[in-house]
Amino acid sequence: MNALPPSPRTTVRRKPERGHYDAETIHAIIDAAFLCHIAFSDAQGTHCLPIACWRDGDFLYIHGAKSSRLIEVLQASEAAVCITHLDGLVMARAAKYHSMNYRSVVIYGRFAAIDQEADKAVAMAAFLEHVSPGRMQHIRPPSPAELASLRVLRLPLQEAAAKMRSGGPQDRPEDLTIPVWAGVIPLGRQAGVPLAETGCADFPLPALPPALHEAALP
Amino acid sequence: MNALPPSPRTTVRRKPERGHYDAETIHAIIDAAFLCHIAFSDAQGTHCLPIACWRDGDFLYIHGAKSSRLIEVLQASEAAVCITHLDGLVMARAAKYHSMNYRSVVIYGRFAAIDQEADKAVAMAAFLEHVSPGRMQHIRPPSPAELASLRVLRLPLQEAAAKMRSGGPQDRPEDLTIPVWAGVIPLGRQAGVPLAETGCADFPLPALPPALHEAALP
Numbered sequence: 399m400n401a402l403p404p405s406p407r408t409t410v411r412r413k414p415e416r417g418h419y420d421a422e423t424i425h426a427i428i429d430a431a432f433l434c435h436i437a438f439s440d441a442q443g444t445h446c447l448p449i450a451c452w453r454d455g456d457f458l459y460i461h462g463a464k465s466s467r468l469i470e471v472l473q474a475s476e477a478a479v480c481i482t483h484l485d486g487l488v489m490a491r492a493a494k495y496h497s498m499n500y501r502s503v504v505i506y507g508r509f510a511a512i513d514q515e516a517d518k519a520v521a522m523a524a525f526l527e528h529v530s531p532g533r534m535q536h537i538r539p540p541s542p543a544e545l546a547s548l549r550v551l552r553l554p555l556q557e558a559a560a561k562m563r564s565g566g567p568q569d570r571p572e573d574l575t576i577p578v579w580a581g582v583i584p585l586g587r588q589a590g591v592p593l594a595e596t597g598c599a600d601f602p603l604p605a606l607p608p609a610l611h612e613a614a615l616p
Numbered sequence: 617m618n619a620l621p622p623s624p625r626t627t628v629r630r631k632p633e634r635g636h637y638d639a640e641t642i643h644a645i646i647d648a649a650f651l652c653h654i655a656f657s658d659a660q661g662t663h664c665l666p667i668a669c670w671r672d673g674d675f676l677y678i679h680g681a682k683s684s685r686l687i688e689v690l691q692a693s694e695a696a697v698c699i700t701h702l703d704g705l706v707m708a709r710a711a712k713y714h715s716m717n718y719r720s721v722v723i724y725g726r727f728a729a730i731d732q733e734a735d736k737a738v739a740m741a742a743f744l745e746h747v748s749p750g751r752m753q754h755i756r757p758p759s760p761a762e763l764a765s766l767r768v769l770r771l772p773l774q775e776a777a778a779k780m781r782s783g784g785p786q787d788r789p790e791d792l793t794i795p796v797w798a799g800v801i802p803l804g805r806q807a808g809v810p811l812a813e814t815g816c817a818d819f820p821l822p823a824l825p826p827a828l829h830e831a832a833l834p
Contacts, residue, residue, distance in 0.1 A: 407660050412684060432705070432716060435698050437655030437664035442625050444662055444693075446655035448700035448720050466630060475662075480653050482666035484805075487650070487747055489822050492756040493740065496747065498650060502666050522711060529705055529714065536796040538710040566813050578754040579819035581812040585828075587702075590802035595784050601797035604707050610803075 407506050408559035418560040421456075427503045427560055428453045428481055430609045432529065436460075437478045440471050451481070452528040457552040458505060459521055469549045472509040479505040479553060487583040490567035491576040497563065499582060505558040509551035515542065521550045530604040625724050626777035636778040639674075645721045645778055646671045646699055648827045650747065654678075655696045658689050669699070670746040675770040676723060677739055687767045690727040697723040697771060705801040708785030709794040715781065717800060723776040727769035733760065739768045748822040 403419070404410075410417025418424070434451040437444060447468060449460050458479060462469035486499035512518050519540065526534050567580050589610050592603055621637070622628070628635025636642070646652075652669040655662060665686060667678050676697060680687035704717035730736050737758065744752050785798050807828050810821055 407663075412681070412686075432702055433700060433718070435653035435655075435664055435700065437653075437662050437696070439657050439662045443724065444655045444657045444696050445625070446653055446664060446696040446698040446722065448698055448718065450716055463630070468630075478655070478662050478664040480664040480666055482651060482653065484650055489748065489751070490755070492762075493744055493752070493758045494762045496744065498668055500651070500666070504664065506661065526711055526714065530707065533707070533796075534711070536794075537708070538791055538794055540711045544710075544712045566811065573756055574815075576754075576756055577819060578751075578816075579810075579812060579821055580816045581810055583810050583822065583824070584808035585805055586808055587803055588806040590804055592797075592799055592801050593784065594797060594799040597792075598796075598798045601795060603797055604801065606801070 404559055405506070405557045408504060408557055410559060410561050416561045416563055418562065421555070423560045423562075424503050424555060424558050425453060427483065427501045428458060428555075429528075430483055430501075431481045432609065434458070434460075434479050434481045436472070437480070438472060438475050440475065450525075451479075452525045453555075454521065454524045456555045458555060459525065459550060459552045460509070461522065461525065461548055461550045464547055464549050466549070469551060472551060473511055476506070476508050477553065484585050485564065486585050488567050489580050489583065491569045491573040491578055491580050495567050495569050495573075497567065499563050499565070501560065501562045503558060503560045505553060505555060507553050507557055509553045512550040512552060515545050518545050518548070518550045521552070522548075528609070529607060531607060532605050622777055623724070623775045626722060626775055628777060628779050634779045634781055636780065639773070641778045641780075642721050642773060642776050643671060645701065645719045646676060646773075647746075648701055648719075649699045650827065652676070652678075652697050652699045654686075654690070655698070656690060656693050658693065668743070669697075670743045671773075672739065672742045674773045676773060677743065677768060677770045678727070679740065679743065679766055679768045682765055682767050684767070687769060690769060691729055694724070694726050695771065702803050703782065704803050706785050707798050707801065709787045709791040709796055709798050713785050713787050713791070715785065717781050717783070719778065719780045721776060721778045723771060723773060725771050725775055727771045730768040730770060733763050736763050736766070736768045739770070740766075746827070747825060749825060750823050
């Protein structure tokens with residue numbers, strides 16, 4: 399994926415300096431995520447649902463049960479996907495200039511199903527690799543029946559844009575003397591103490607994904 | 617808000633045991649969030665965007681500039697809002713039984729604007745209280761002109777439902793002897809080292825919100 403020109407829908411209008419359209423930025427934000435929110439419309443209205451996701455090349459992937467209504471309807475309608483990482487609370491001297499630091503991506507398009515079982519197996523292996531690198535070597539891979547019971551969909555990263563904010567508050571000069579702490583409280587995702595199933599405590603812990611290492615806080 | 621019967625749109629169909637419809641559960645998930653994703657449709661299609669949010673009583677609040685296209689269109693169309701907290705990566709012995717632990721809420725409805733400036737001031741104070749309790753006493757409150765430049769919208773928590781997963785992997789009995797670590801890698805949000813603006817390092821740090829304390833990992 400090259401840096402495509404933004405479409406009318408992906409052009410960042412409000413605070414355009416926060417918009418980014420290059421693949422490197424968009425990919426990095428997606429790769430730091432384990433889930434996305436998907437918006438789509440059907441006869442019942444417009445919906446917004448969370449679902450696990452991963453990237454391979456220039457596509458965002460999701461999966462679900464073959465019987466899933468969501469997986470069914472996504473193949474029949476346009477969707478918008480959003481991934482957002484909240485990076486910090488921005489504390490200003492004036493109420494109005496409080497803000498949040500974040501990295502987000504929006505993708506528009508239509509999901510298409512992966513038809514070949516072999517391609518589904520490759521995609522699901524990429525998903526597991528995203529969640530825990532190297533883990534596939536140690537676990538039981540999906541059986542043909544298990545693979546057959548699920549659908550894998552992918553969305554091209556063609557009509558996509560990132561929007562980000564970073565840095566401290568932008569108070570007005572006349573507010574700078576207000577005697578209050580101002581700055582950024584960084585927020586990040588952290589892994590806690592692993593909770594082993596019975597009988598598993600002595601096996602090596604699963605590798606943590608880059609998405610978690612990168613989220614390490616200062 | 618009482619425990620309302622789920623609507624056709626909020627009834628959790630896939631894994632219905634994960635669905636919850638009581639106000640206490642729904643409020644707690646919203647209160648642990650700083651942002652939500654909003655889905656809505658207009659002439660350009662269906663959109664999914666992140667925005668800061670907070671709860672007061674039986675309403676979810678958002679705000680934006682008076683000139684914001686999003687704030688404009690949300691008053692003219694139905695929306696779906698989703699909040700999701702990713703609580704853990706569930707590692708199973710078989711690829712298929714890997715999962716994620718999460719808490720999510722979906723809300724359907726139409727946002728309405730808060731018309732009175734006094735009510736807007738109260739709502740924005742509640743937002744700041746959500747981000748940093750007690751902070752309003754120390755900062756400069758919004759001026760009448762600043763309040764006038766923004767719109768505050770709220771969505772009733774009437775058509776809402778929560779969906780959650782917790783606990784370890786649900787491997788099949790025949791997979792339990794596979795010699796691999798299985799269990800849960802808990803994930804949580806953590807505050808990092810505060811980054812003070814120039815001249816602010818000696819002021820007391822802002823209070824952190826309950827949403828961050830509650831996210832403390834084991």
